[in-house]
Amino acid sequence: MVADEAAAYAVVEEEGIRARIMKKQQQRNTRILTREQNRAFRAMDGLPSKEEEGGGGADVTEGADKLVEAVRGVDAVVCATGFRRSFDPFAPWKVDNLGTVNLVEACRKAGVTRFVLVSSILVNGAAMGQLLNPAYIVLNLFGLVLVAKLQAEKYIRGSGINYTIVRPGGLTEQPPTGNIVMEPEDTLYEGSISRDQVAEVAVEALLCPEESSYKVVEIVTRADAPSRPLKDMFASIKQK
Template identity: 90%
Template sequence: MSKLARSTGNTHPTQAVPTRPRHRKLMASALGAVTARPHLHPAVALALPAATARKFLFRSRAASTMDAASASSPGSEKTTTTVFVAGSTGRTGKRVVEKLLAKGFGVVAGTTDLQRARGSLPQDPNLRLVTADVTEGADMLVEAVRGVDAVVCATGFRRSFDPFAPWKVDNFGTVNLVEACRKAGVTRFILVSSILVNGAAMGQLLNPAYIVLNLLGLTLVAKLQAEKHIRRSGINYTIVRPGGLTDQPPTGNIVMEPEDTLYSGSISRDQVAEVAVEALLCPESSYKVVEIIARPDAPNRPLQDIFAAIKQN
């Protein structure tokens, strides 16, 4: 029985999911982009779990890498590509879950409020809910991500009287999730971040958006530090930095630029979710930081082509 077929008191009952060769092939290709990565520095290799380090250093085949990373236990049968979504009940995370399910992925939705998740997320046999709080440490997250093929992090702090909330969620929380992935052998990580996180280096210290966002506990600084940790981790990452987020349907086509390029503009959360999901299927998205907004006059280009045009970090 696949892991999606199991259920507990904290999950939706599910059933076995038929194999989807196209997703397996595309994800294997995307995850396997790591084989084009130069050998890791020995210090990074030593910091990785042994199985993950072997995948990087010996450049195993893409399909073998995905199977090894996604197997929840020796001899377990893999039936579909499974993605863990952190922040699954948020306004962006919810859309990521919906788009993954629409494309036939299995989804493990991490949430701090199971009741809220049951009421806001789709009722789908490919969806499993788990309790997961990124602020509680990496060890508490390992079992939540064990056996998945990839992780999408769409978390964000909720405004409160706690001045350290942005750091607890957007910095330490993301770091905890990355470390949980390393311990569980998950080798693909998508982060939804923000433009202007590196505003100081871009000469945007006086940009009103940079000032306002950092008034809330230095939110952008916290996100930037989390990004730096991901880039040092050895995990195959894609960092997506959207402009100002709107809850409205898209009003333009996606514009994608390299890191530290965009300092204004907005984009629909629907399009952000689309980019995050497509990154899982595009080998061209590996080891890249991209910034996205939408413009009515922008050409409508396939996301794979847009990712390919961005230089790898």
């Protein structure tokens, strides 16, 4: 269990999820690390100001050493970074692979022992026989982003850090329209989920480490799915 005084450090370039994680964690000592600090705080109505929050600006692509002080003193990091479309064909690799690796190494150097990564379903689509899945093809058109995310996942799993990897389906801005379905890795190949619900799962991973540690889970929503406690869902997923 994360103690009340613990700091869950949200490192999120995917602004919609970042804001939601911060709102759900506002009763705890929570920081934010982002390249565009002012933009991030404008997205979080009702949260403390930048000065009160104690966050800071940082770029995961600049190397682990520049991130060490930013994460020092916290108990956990939530990483939901994602590249922004640009003319740089290597942007996905710099952010979704090497950027995540930099962050993991910064955590190791700073003594942070808990790491939650928001990744994506279909990252291992080739091994799942989903090479012709339209979603797998389209996403990888942008600099092989799913391949980059998979390489980052492999690094995390071999790093020794206590991790939970959350692979959501397609992200939506709409309010939740169904209940969360959680499956083991390399199971889901279609489906969507509200950013609100992704944030709920990421925060719950921090709150129930006994059930969620060293696991990779995939999540979507379905209108006909029963409502179940997230803690129970995590507990039902077996470690590999």
